[in-house]
Amino acid sequence: MSVKHDTETAISDRTNRVQQAISQRLSSYEQILTGGAGLIRASQDVTKVEWHDYVTTFDINHRYPEVQSIGYAKAFTADELPQVVTYMQNQGVADFQVTPIAPRDFYNPILYDEPSNDIRTIGIDMFAEPNRQKSMVRARDTGQTSLTEPLPSLVPDTNQNILTMYVPEYQGSDKLENPLMRQNALRGFVFARIKAKDFFSQIVSATNPGDNANDMVLKITEVNSPSSLTDYESTQFSVLSSNSHYHTAVRTMEAYGRTWNIEYRFKYTSLVKPQRLNTPLWTVLGGLLLGSFLAEVVYLLLKARARELSSLKDEAVDLAKDELLSLASHQLRTPATTVKQYLGMVLQGFAGDITETQQSLLSKAYAGNERQLYIINEMLHLAKIDAGRIVLAKRKTDLVKLVGEIIQEQQGDIEAANHTLVLKLPKTPRSIHVDEHMLRMAIENIISNAVKYTLPGGKITVSLTQTAIALSLTVKDNGVGIDTEDMPKLYKLFTRLDNPKTTNISGTGVGLYLAKHLIDLHGGSLSVESQPGKGSAFTILLPKNT
């Protein structure tokens, strides 16, 4: 009797320990996910970099090797799709696309998933998969963390079945008291993809009461849907099931929406031996450490964010940005300006006569320096646009005169490329209220592109016309043209189109971005019509009454 009682107690102990270990480990993941949700809620818009930094702090590869990745899936309506696509493209995910692509009212694609290591989950809408949808709906409607049944991975990054844990993330701080309120407030899900086999085998080995791996074997399945995949089965489970030296125990365990049926097989001899003190202290300690570590990390991240957010409204930060930009512009330009003056003096006759060879060599140095100044200029304007610090100084400007001046300056390049220039400009002034300096840069970029991207001996036409409400400037060339599929990339920063004919043409990928922005700032528009191989025509429209 006492032996049986002892056996039963021993079995209870073991099973409790296993289930506790499962609970605690899952709870650790939940804490990480909840921390992530907190970060997102506090920050309005978490970036790819910030997500990467957050997940990296947990050193998943070492501390939670059974976790494949931790990510964020944003929930939004169909009309917000273009914004989200742009947002992701701006962060460097050039080919971001929500899959499945079928149009629908709501989307919930994965935006971030870390550690990334060639992860191709970005863009996948897990809600479109019925099994995952079930858990996501439960999480969304109840506000509770939910775990899926084991499912094949979304992408071929592992052979194991994946348990996905979802933590819903809501907008605002209002108390959400029913599913409807929660549905309306849903902003997305923070999730963890957990490798089922690794997860459970790690639990089993940590809680194994005996010295032998086969002293305890398990099989874990979902109670509520017999057709779903097995969560876990020890290798020797079926073999040992018919072994008379093994005791059977069956337990049910509920966690995060799952109801597990856990079948245990314990080797009899291991049950009656005095128990090894392998209370999974590590799980307790680990949990505590994780808890405090996590709290600290999230606290620091939130604090930094809060500082950033509050000071964004602060004039002091605007001033600081200005200061930084001024300092940068000054520091970057001064040495190059000095070179310009001294080289200029020699080249322009202020230091006596120079030989042709000296002229030639020094001219190259001068040109290189000019290019540097030009690039610095572009970068600084970029920085100003980025910081929202561009203020237009609009003055009455004659557009005809301005275009004429710009063409004059480009004359050298035009002649060097042996292009024919056709000017269709009005004979009388056309006044417009613009920031001459900014507009000059925009037009310069467009004309310079036309000159650069047209093979020698080409034709460039610049025409200025007007409608009732706007002035229209068109720069047409018969150069290499632009492919339809390259059109979306045209105005993107630091992007130069891939064309074997033009790879040797120098450029920073900044010109069109700048031009477009400067024209937009004036309330105007920049558009292009093009045919590969035939040429392009860029049209700037500027409203007359600004």
Place this chain on the structure above:
Amino acid sequence: MTKKKASILIVEDESALNEAYQLILKQAGYDIETAFNGEEALELTKRFEPDIILLDLRMPHMDGVEFLRKYNLKKSHQNVKVIIFSNYDMQKEIDEAYKLGAHRYILKTWASPKELLQIIQSTLDDEN
């Protein structure tokens, strides 16, 4: 184009640039005085009224805008033309300088020696 023997005050803290402008403008025949910051410039202008001041904005001790304020350009020196010659292109300072009576604003990086002379000449020719 006749070169008048006009006088120019160069206010520039970067010594290499300061020297460069001296060389260029002296060669062109102008009378030159130089200062390395706003304070020095104020001292000089107590006994010397230039036709043109080539004024840098960012300088130690007293910057260009502060100098203009103290110099009282609009009221006390209406015949002096101030050309802001800076590598600094922040809107606030530019607006402030114009408000205090600056005649033109040129980014240093735009002007090679020849262009600098053209600018000086056209400023002297300006009737405004």
